Amino acid sequence: MKTLIASLLLLGGLLGAGQANAAIDVYTFDSDAQEQTFRELTKELRCPKCQNQDIADSNAGLAKDLRDKTYQMVRDGKNKEEVVDYMVARYGNFILYDPPLMASTLILWLGPLLVIVIGAATVVVRSRRAPAATKRMNNALSEEERRRLAELLKEEEKQ
Known part of the structure; x- marks a missing residue:
């Protein structure tokens, strides 16, 4: 040792x-x-x-x-x-x-800004489309399907 x-x-x-x-x-x-x-x-x-x-x-x-x-x-x-x-x-x-800042280095300066703008535009477009998609989904159900869905939800609440 x-x-x-x-x-x-x-x-x-x-x-x-x-x-x-x-x-x-x-x-x-x-x-x-x-x-x-x-x-x-x-x-x-x-x-x-x-x-x-x-x-x-x-x-x-x-x-x-x-x-x-x-x-x-x-x-x-x-x-x-x-x-x-x-x-x-x-x-x-x-x-x-x-x-x-020159033509050859323009992407270095504008690249981060471009990524932020594209990301923000994507968020805005997707958030505007979400309510429309939900509305289309609700309209896609027939009256019978809505009634059945309501029954299933009531049964779920009882349990």
Whole structure:
């Protein structure tokens, strides 16, 4: 039992040591403005591989390459728009969390609204048809069938 506990503690210590040696990217900047621009850009650019993470948080190799390229461009004096334009030219509008309103991205902007309108129209149409269907069903019964239905309902209430 003691050897099992010792083995588990040793294993836990080794796993923890591996985490402590994880690589952390360190970027140095000439000014605070450059660092701020870099931080904003890495939060605004989506990782093309991970799809739902920005390049600041992604551990993918491609995200590291994009962070390095962003760092290089910011250090070279490129402004935010120039870096974004470069990334969009290379990876398309998908790299942006907030794509611009253009013909090619129109479905992204109007899609949710279209789904809501279609859903609301479906609810309205179905709710208007329901009373008419009930009325048709009531008219479909003959006088004899209505009398028989009333008798069956009375018997059901007595039980």
